[in-house]
Amino acid sequence: MMIPKFKSTIEVRVAHNDIHFIDNIKSTIKIFESEEKVVELIKEIDGRNSEDEIYYKLKQNFEDITLEDVKETLDSMLKFGLISDEYKNSHQYSNPIFEKWNRQILFWDAYGQEGISGIDIQEKLFNSNVLIVGVGGLGSWVGMYLTQIGLGNITIIDYDHVEKSNLNRQVLFCEKDVGKLKTVAAKESLLNINSSINVTTYNTKIDDYIVLDEYLDGIDFVINCADEPNVFDTGMIVGKACMERSIPHIIGGGYNHHIGMLGPTVIPYKSPCWGCYELQLKLPEWSSYEVIKNRTKGEAPSLNILTSHIANIQSFEIIKVLTGITPPTMMGKKGEVNLNTLDTSYEVFRRQPNCKMCGKGNTSGKSGRERMFTNERI
Numbered sequence: 001m002m003i004p005k006f007k008s009t010i011e012v013r014v015a016h017n018d019i020h021f022i023d024n025i026k027s028t029i030k031i032f033e034s035e036e037k038v039v040e041l042i043k044e045i046d047g048r049n050s051e052d053e054i055y056y057k058l059k060q061n062f063e064d065i066t067l068e069d070v071k072e073t074l075d076s077m078l079k080f081g082l083i084s085d086e087y088k089n090s091h092q093y094s095n096p097i098f099e100k101w102n103r104q105i106l107f108w109d110a111y112g113q114e115g116i117s118g119i120d121i122q123e124k125l126f127n128s129n130v131l132i133v134g135v136g137g138l139g140s141w142v143g144m145y146l147t148q149i150g151l152g153n154i155t156i157i158d159y160d161h162v163e164k165s166n167l168n169r170q171v172l173f174c175e176k177d178v179g180k181l182k183t184v185a186a187k188e189s190l191l192n193i194n195s196s197i198n199v200t201t202y203n204t205k206i207d208d209y210i211v212l213d214e215y216l217d218g219i220d221f222v223i224n225c226a227d228e229p230n231v232f233d234t235g236m237i238v239g240k241a242c243m244e245r246s247i248p249h250i251i252g253g254g255y256n257h258h259i260g261m262l263g264p265t266v267i268p269y270k271s272p273c274w275g276c277y278e279l280q281l282k283l284p285e286w287s288s289y290e291v292i293k294n295r296t297k298g299e300a301p302s303l304n305i306l307t308s309h310i311a312n313i314q315s316f317e318i319i320k321v322l323t324g325i326t327p328p329t330m331m332g333k334k335g336e337v338n339l340n341t342l343d344t345s346y347e348v349f350r351r352q353p354n355c356k357m358c359g360k361g362n363t364s365g366k367s368g369r370e371r372m373f374t375n376e377r378i
């Protein structure tokens with residue numbers, strides 16, 4: 001049984017011979033040919049009448065209408081994401097766990113098509129596990145956003161302690177945390193935001209992709225938020241480990257004064273990877289030089305407004321990949337946001353046949369395809 005209800009973002013208007021469905025979020029309009037019985041059917045869609053009740057009401061004025069006609073029309077409206085099924089929703093909404101995310105579920109609802117509801121999308125997030133490598137300026141904001149959004153499993157790797165100089169931008173830490181391990185303080189903070197999620201932490205330094213591989217069981221997405229010694233080195237470690245396991249990932253983490261770095265987002269064997277980036281656009285020449293003196297730790301200029309802005313965009317990119325609500329934006333692209341002007345410039349790159357990670361240049365003997373990520377919407 002279906003109890004149809006128009007989504008809260010949908011407005012219906014009739015003009016001339018057409019019925020216009022106006023979606024205020026997507027700014028799209030769907031137009032159906034106007035028929036009197038369809039107009040009357042739309043009037044009966046109120047979140048209380050079942051499809052059978054709508055049929056019996058219409059039958060009084062339109063003798064030739066069949067239950068199949070009503071079901072077909074409602075099914076196509078469901079498919080186009082114009083209505084939702086209140087019967088299904090009321091059963092799922094009865095679970096108190098959804099109460100906290102009611103407004104957000106309505107937000108997801110606007111994306112849902114072909115019978116996928118906002119609750120279905122929220123459930124995907126409840127069941128996802130995201131690994132954040134490095135919980136500093138960027139990683140702490142990503143952790144906060146994902147936790148507030150209700151992502152059910154967050155795994156954090158970091159080896160550092162909270163310092164006073166972190167407190168201007170690392171949102172998960174406050175004055176009482178100074179001196180604590182970042183993993184410990186971050187876990188406390190995330191569970192304060194949402195006590196119903198699982199937070200797993202590893203206090204360790206990731207300096208090789210083989211080390212990172214030990215922590216990837218059950219992980220659906222990895223975001224690199226570590227930029228020590230630099231984002232190119234940490235990006236390569238995260239990229240290699242994730243490609244071996246076919247885990248989608250974002251190489252993020254670097255920002256410099258008023259410039260923030262976005263992406264790229266990598267869907268293994270579907271999008272260009274960090275190895276493709278290295279081949280096509282060439283990493284800076286200095287990235288292969290031997291380091292004889294690291295840059296002074298803790299002295300890079302940094303502002304919470306920039307780190308949160310970058311984390312904000314990256315977090316939504318993670319949501320896009322995990323739920324398929326809309327395609328990720330940063331595949332094959334690495335962006336730089338200028339906080340002063342809000343201009344974003346992009347380097348665009350393609351998959352390279354000889355890539356050592358995703359192409360013929362991969363001689364490790366592992367294809368990494370056993371956990372091939374499949375998401376029909378990408």
Ligand SMILES: [Zn+2]
Nearest residue numbers: 273276355358
């Ligand atoms: Zn590649």
